[in-house]
Amino acid sequence: MSLLKGQSLIGQHWIDGTRQEIRAINPATGVMLDPPYKGCGEEDVERASELANSAFDSYRETSLEARATFLETIASEIEALGDVLIDRAMAESGLPRARLEGERGRTCGQLRLFASVVRSGEWLDVRIDPSLPDRQPLPRADLRQRHIAVGPVAVFGASNFPLAFSVAGGDTASALAAGCPVIVKAHSAHPGTSELVGQAVQNAVSQCQLPEGVFSLLFGSGREVGQALVANPAIQAVGFTGSRAGGMALLATAQSRAQPIPVYAEMSSINPVFVLPGALSARARVLGEGFVASLNMGAGQFCTNPGLVIAVKGSGLDAFIEAAGAAVSESCAQTMLTPGIHQAYENGISQLSDNAQEVARGKPGKEGYQCQTVLYTTPAIDFLRSKALQEEVFGAASLIIECNDEHEMQQVAKRLEGQLTATLQVDEEDMEVARTLLPVLEQKVGRILVNGWPTGVEVCHAMVHGGPFPATSDTRTTSVGSAAIHRFLRPVCYQDMPMALLPDALKDGNPLKIARLVDGKREHDNDNA
Amino acid sequence: MSLLKGQSLIGQHWIDGTRQEIRAINPATGVMLDPPYKGCGEEDVERASELANSAFDSYRETSLEARATFLETIASEIEALGDVLIDRAMAESGLPRARLEGERGRTCGQLRLFASVVRSGEWLDVRIDPSLPDRQPLPRADLRQRHIAVGPVAVFGASNFPLAFSVAGGDTASALAAGCPVIVKAHSAHPGTSELVGQAVQNAVSQCQLPEGVFSLLFGSGREVGQALVANPAIQAVGFTGSRAGGMALLATAQSRAQPIPVYAEMSSINPVFVLPGALSARARVLGEGFVASLNMGAGQFCTNPGLVIAVKGSGLDAFIEAAGAAVSESCAQTMLTPGIHQAYENGISQLSDNAQEVARGKPGKEGYQCQTVLYTTPAIDFLRSKALQEEVFGAASLIIECNDEHEMQQVAKRLEGQLTATLQVDEEDMEVARTLLPVLEQKVGRILVNGWPTGVEVCHAMVHGGPFPATSDTRTTSVGSAAIHRFLRPVCYQDMPMALLPDALKDGNPLKIARLVDGKREHDNDNA
Structure with a gap:
């Protein structure tokens, strides 16, 4: 080198x-x-x-x-x-x-x-x-x-x-x-x-x-x-x-x-995934596997890693957990970014192990600083009582919150700290439940996904990679x-400034050919002021 | 009542x-x-x-x-x-x-x-x-x-x-x-x-x-x-x-x-007014009178009150001071908003009197809580050394900074704290000096006025009533x-959300008929997505 x-x-x-x-x-x-x-x-x-x-x-x-x-x-x-x-x-x-x-x-x-x-x-x-x-x-x-x-x-x-x-x-x-x-x-x-x-x-x-x-x-x-x-x-x-x-x-x-x-x-963000009843009954296994694939991306070291799954108890959730557990068990250990991050992950899963029930654990690492995927479950009532269960564990660990009903799912949503993302897994029949969750989630997160996984952040015009505190320190961006x-701009107003002193962007004739708001109306690239 | x-x-x-x-x-x-x-x-x-x-x-x-x-x-x-x-x-x-x-x-x-x-x-x-x-x-x-x-x-x-x-x-x-x-x-x-x-x-x-x-x-x-x-x-x-x-x-x-x-x-803001040499030589008296009219508006209790005048010494500035002083002497006392504000004003001018030279004082108040207009001068060198002279005195008091040359004027500009406004009084021949001041002022204030007075804040689209700290706590607005x-909004992104769950503003067909940025291009009111 x-x-x-x-x-x-x-x-x-x-x-x-x-x-x-x-x-x-x-x-x-x-x-x-x-x-x-x-x-x-x-x-x-x-x-x-x-x-x-x-x-x-x-x-x-x-x-x-x-x-x-x-x-x-x-x-x-x-x-x-x-x-x-x-x-x-x-x-x-x-x-x-x-x-x-x-x-x-x-x-x-x-x-x-x-x-x-x-x-x-x-x-x-x-x-x-x-x-x-x-x-x-x-x-x-x-x-x-x-x-x-x-x-x-x-x-x-x-x-x-x-x-x-x-x-x-x-x-x-x-x-x-x-x-x-x-x-x-x-x-x-x-x-x-x-x-x-x-x-x-x-x-x-x-x-x-x-x-x-x-x-x-x-x-x-x-x-x-x-x-x-x-x-x-x-x-x-x-x-x-x-x-x-x-x-x-x-x-x-x-x-x-x-x-x-x-x-x-x-x-920090734990990126909750709400798996609604219709989606669970239609495709529990596929969802369980898709979830673990997202969880394992980059050894779980994504800001948008799905660290929380929320669903209502029942045979659908059982099937989801079974499929996810199987996928976790098959997961290969992955090298983490640094010894420090690896140590923090070990500490984090040790704390989760004390507070939640382990569903499955991936293959152990062989050498270096490898991350073993781990999946936990806990009843919603315990999650609602514990602040520790909302702390981000940076790496491929996730926690499934088992709710008694949709009301409890709503309560979990309301209790969440600010997040970068929330995901809804929905089927046609879930629209009403989704509609009740959306206003809560809009106040909690910067991006809401439907029937996808939060890992993967498109660089485009409509993206929001941000969200309410503590996901970020400034929710407006x-x-x-x-x-x-x-984020790096501030407005300046020029009053009665002679054309010779005005910056080009503000001159009559729109020399930069940019979009401008003139008297409250949008003027387009090729018009003149 | x-x-x-x-x-x-x-x-x-x-x-x-x-x-x-x-x-x-x-x-x-x-x-x-x-x-x-x-x-x-x-x-x-x-x-x-x-x-x-x-x-x-x-x-x-x-x-x-x-x-x-x-x-x-x-x-x-x-x-x-x-x-x-x-x-x-x-x-x-x-x-x-x-x-x-x-x-x-x-x-x-x-x-x-x-x-x-x-x-x-x-x-x-x-x-x-x-x-x-x-x-x-x-x-x-x-x-x-x-x-x-x-x-x-x-x-x-x-x-x-x-x-x-x-x-x-x-x-x-x-x-x-x-x-x-x-x-x-x-x-x-x-x-x-x-x-x-x-x-x-x-x-x-x-x-x-x-x-x-x-x-x-x-x-x-x-x-x-x-x-x-x-x-x-x-x-x-x-x-x-x-x-x-x-x-x-x-x-x-x-x-x-x-x-x-x-x-x-x-x-807080003291809204500096830079009176450039050409403007001074062309219309010192008119400027002096206009300045005092702005200073006296609302008994000086405007956020944009001109609390500071900066100019280069000479016969032009002498004429400005003479005219402004005469106008101040003629100024009637005005009732202030509260006894507390009146007391703070009295304390403020008492401190200014200790640190600067009084040019003129308006007519004394007769009853209640009246504000007597006061005008001071000080050499730039003293202003540059003193933090106290930059403190806002809420009311009709103002300080003229006498500079030796345009370089010292520039130094005063650089030493300013954040302000709501800065004003330039210019004539044709002042354009070069104005051009050197502008980049400094843009970093110090939210609004730059030319040949006007800062009092009076238009409610419109292009207005900026804000500015760098301590004028405001958030310079971005x-x-x-x-x-x-x-100031009261934050972005939320919706990914792959079914039309039935999307808010109207984001639906295909643009039902609200609003301007939207589609794939980075501005779509106009009547187009469809």
Whole structure:
């Protein structure tokens, strides 16, 4: 791996950290990987933040075309890394090649989607209320609104998607699209993967002749770098995907700043699946098997992993449990992302074993840090009484809640914490029950699926990967899909500003040819104001 | 004032509080006004919150037409109160009749604007990505997004706009438009005005046959009721206009809940006015007089009051100061809203007098709680060194910062805290200086005005009444204008949901005839999906 420097990246400069060393571990073998990455300190955070701040004014006013091209160049540079990237990501994450190749495709597709979003200019949310000089009793001024970037953004890479939710993942892509410089705190589980992607972004910055402060990449163990980043006055928003404890710590820091800033932390979710009676009686076995396939995806290390199944007791549920149990028993052990995640999983299932009844357990692991799929059941009454049973166990463990009737199912729904997703398995005859559950679920989750499984998050315009607390720290947004750009924008209004001073997006004649709301009516791409 | 009950309103029921009494004081005379209002306690907050929660599911799914009609009915009911409302508001606020009649017009116009916003359905931000069953390597599911109301909202009435930022003001109108039940904590400065407007909303709820929990109005002195409201688990967002200390206290409570919620607090702003050299040399006297007219509006008790003037030293600025000073000396004393606000103003100008040089002082007050206009100057170097000189003094006091050159003017701009507005007074020759200031100001404020004055906030689509902290607690939004509705909404995505379960906004055929984004392209009102 001679391509790797083991250094952090501040603008266009690779630097050595001065703090404790980070080393990736191959979770499949337990072997430590070279090179070591010395952790950054507050002084590095300060330099990267200053550089980001000095790049901000120029970067946020790049043309739509220039910014879109930059995002596309990052995608091409990532692809140009070829197998080196995939091999390193496999070694650092234990994830299989096909999965990582798919994730690379998703990551690059996401960058290109945001390029198209930038070009369309809808995100500027341009509103023009022309002056009404003769209005009585008072004239109206000329008022024009656009959205601008909030400022430099700190992004925290996630362990479970070393490409798609990491250095050039959704948070970075949407922040760059909005016009925000980005400083990434790399996840310590995959430093080499992070460095390679960091190189790709660095190359794109240079090729596109952007100010170097547009992107930096810092390594650091423990919380020093992350906390210093979020506390730095230059940073204006935070994107994070990880544990509830980690997200809450960053949120506390962000809120205690002299100037509080928004934190978009995606934290925890157990993604309830409601299997309704009609669906159970029509296809219990198929559902049981489909459920376990979803549960096992990526060793259960998906934010949208189905960690909870809710159904009414009876022969249908018995058949579901039997089929799911059989599928679990057949499940091969899978390598988890890190020794720490593996240990947390072991602790989590040990606690579930104390509080619920085990239905089946997958094949034991042979070596490294492998996750054994486990399925539990518990009566609804116990679930309703226990907060512990709602805690996310990150990995392929799930709990079936057996309800006495549909009323109890409704009670379980009402008791749920905020979630990324909820799933309904329904048949024709379940429509009435589904209709009573929907208003409850709409208040609990960001995405409701019918007759599917929650794993798999499409990158598109309508996606919501978000949801009420504690699924995320900010329920008003999504971290996946084109709407994610809005997290890093704020509105500015210009009153009676001479045409020569107005930004192009707001000028008469609509020089950018973007959709605008004129006097409350939508004007289309080719009209003139 | 026999129409007034002196009671709080929980749903359709008037109730007596059990806590300390509130009495309005006529600030023009110092006379206490009947009736007394007994303060509510936590038990009342609990009842109102439960009622709001139970109304939420039905209210948030009212048809666009039903909800718009409700907003219009509130406006009509407020108008139907006639002079009783204006007379009481005059007695409680010391504000003149014409101003309050204008404010009533604005309040009712605002409710009607939100009715039209609701009908248009743009706020639903509907996005549809149709399924792609044949896509390789994986098919795409059918994904549809709409925005839904966040839940019951707590609104805190402001002292300075007893109608437009109070019981049925912008926060309430936009929250109701979004589909959120509202619980208002009335401002203790104008309880009778609040009760009358509360009656109007109550009548509208009843006429429109909405669940009673859609609206409640609580009185309470001190912070007990407000803090209990923000802490109540049913409350999902907070709208507030008032002091920085008050807003920060609510923010702290909201953040320390088991489930943190957004707080939209509009807190403090000194609204800098940059008078550029060309403008000064062309029309210093006119500008000085115009500035003082803006400063004196509403006894200086506007959120957008021009509390800071920044200009480069010279004969132009001397002429400006001379004209402004003369206008200040001629300024009549004006009655302030409350004894407390008057006292805070006296303290504020006493502190300014210690730290800056007085230019002129208006005519002294004769009786009651009157505000004497005061104008100060200070060298930029002192302003740059002093945090105290940036503190808002609520009332008709303003400070002129004398800069040595345009570079120092730029430094002052960079040192500013977040503001609602910034104003540029420019002439043709000032364009280059303006261009260097604009990027700084865009990061500091929500609205930039050219050759106008910041007082006067148009209720329209392009308005931004918001800005970086500490102007507001959430820079991503506005509290005035149609975009204010977005504060109370969050996205929900529906995946592969049968047509029978989908909300109308997302159904094939676009039954609501609203604008939708289909596969990333904007579909217009009359098209079909």
